[in-house]
Amino acid sequence: MKICIISFDYWNYDHHIVKKLQEKGIDASHINMGAYKYKNFGERASNAISKIFLNKNIKHVKRQEYVVNTLKELGPQDQILVLNPHTLDYGTIKEIKSYTPYLISYLYDNLDRFPVEEKLELFDKIYSFEDKDVEKYGFEKITNYNYLSEQPIPAEEIENDLFYITSYDKRRIKLLRKLVSRLSALQVRSKIIVVGKQIWKEKLRNFILRPTGSSLIEFRKKPINNETILEEYKKSKVIIDLMREGQAGLSFRIFEAMALGKKIITDNQSIKTYDFYRPENFLIVNDDLSNIENQFFTLSYQTISTSLYQKYSLNHWVDHIFGISSIVQSKNIISTY
Numbered sequence: 001m002k003i004c005i006i007s008f009d010y011w012n013y014d015h016h017i018v019k020k021l022q023e024k025g026i027d028a029s030h031i032n033m034g035a036y037k038y039k040n041f042g043e044r045a046s047n048a049i050s051k052i053f054l055n056k057n058i059k060h061v062k063r064q065e066y067v068v069n070t071l072k073e074l075g076p077q078d079q080i081l082v083l084n085p086h087t088l089d090y091g092t093i094k095e096i097k098s099y100t101p102y103l104i105s106y107l108y109d110n111l112d113r114f115p116v117e118e119k120l121e122l123f124d125k126i127y128s129f130e131d132k133d134v135e136k137y138g139f140e141k142i143t144n145y146n147y148l149s150e151q152p153i154p155a156e157e158i159e160n161d162l163f164y165i166t167s168y169d170k171r172r173i174k175l176l177r178k179l180v181s182r183l184s185a186l187q188v189r190s191k192i193i194v195v196g197k198q199i200w201k202e203k204l205r206n207f208i209l210r211p212t213g214s215s216l217i218e219f220r221k222k223p224i225n226n227e228t229i230l231e232e233y234k235k236s237k238v239i240i241d242l243m244r245e246g247q248a249g250l251s252f253r254i255f256e257a258m259a260l261g262k263k264i265i266t267d268n269q270s271i272k273t274y275d276f277y278r279p280e281n282f283l284i285v286n287d288d289l290s291n292i293e294n295q296f297f298t299l300s301y302q303t304i305s306t307s308l309y310q311k312y313s314l315n316h317w318v319d320h321i322f323g324i325s326s327i328v329q330s331k332n333i334i335s336t337y
Contacts, residue, residue: 007083016147086114129249145317148259164240168196180213
């Protein structure tokens with residue numbers, strides 16, 4: 001069986017899907033659009049000029065050519081999964097579809113943020129982590145997954161009560177300002193990092209206004225690799241998870257915390273609807289963050305059952321998305337004849 005994953009694997013999550021499929025004996029490939037690089041300085045300069053004067057991103061075109069050309073080399077696939085297809089044009093997806101009888105998409109962003117409605121007809125099956133999109137378009141609901149371990153990872157020596165890393169986002173920054181003020185008042189040992197090209201705005205604001213708790217925030221222009229982030233999670237009691245505007249789907253932080261046995265502070269009210277929710281493990285903040293108290297940091301993490309933990313594992317996710325358990329079962333039935 002041949003399965004191909006097509007994605008822009010910015011945070012290096014998607015390659016775990018391919019690895020898991022390969023562990024199951026499946027001929028799995030990954031076409032990562034993020035892996036495409038300029039061939040030389042001339043191509044980079046040409047694209048910069050094109051974006052400025054022609055409003056055309058040549059790199060966007062080249063990435064799609066890279067996808068199609070790689071797929072031609074791989075040949076026909078039994079299934080192809082495209083994650084967040086907003087990075088691909090309609091014509092490119094149509095060509096991708098010609099290589100498989102079963103084209104799937106998984107949307108781990110909401111359609112308000114990345115509209116792809118005009119492309120939905122091309123897919124045989126669409127999964128989404130966002131309840132409102134599931135309800136509106138009839139997608140099948142599925143969450144992100146725990147890619148870290150089939151069993152909970154033992155805790156390491158704790159250095160911080162709380163760790164949070166986020167890309168620069170207006171909504172999150174606004175909430176973060178209130179959060180650091182509250183954490184400072186509680187004297188919580190915190191490590192908070194904000195990453196992005198727009199961080200200069202917040203640095204300037206903090207320099208001028210000197211708000212309470214601003215010293216708790218570290219600003220970085222360049223992103224931090226996921227391995228480093230996980231090491232920070234391991235050394236902390238609590239992880240912060242703040243939503244993007246209009247998002248209710250569960251981020252990977254929820255499942256990383258599950259694997260590492262870490263508690264979560266979040267503004268995502270939908271957490272309460274999931275079967276793994278425990279009030280000891282999740283603090284859902286109110287508007288003014290006044291319900292953040294020291295007690296939450298002192299109480300121990302409450303482990304969940306093995307069956308519930310496995311339900312959100314990558315192994316279960318892969319079996320469900322690609323129908324692998326049913327494929328294996330049908331092969332076993334055939335072999336008995």
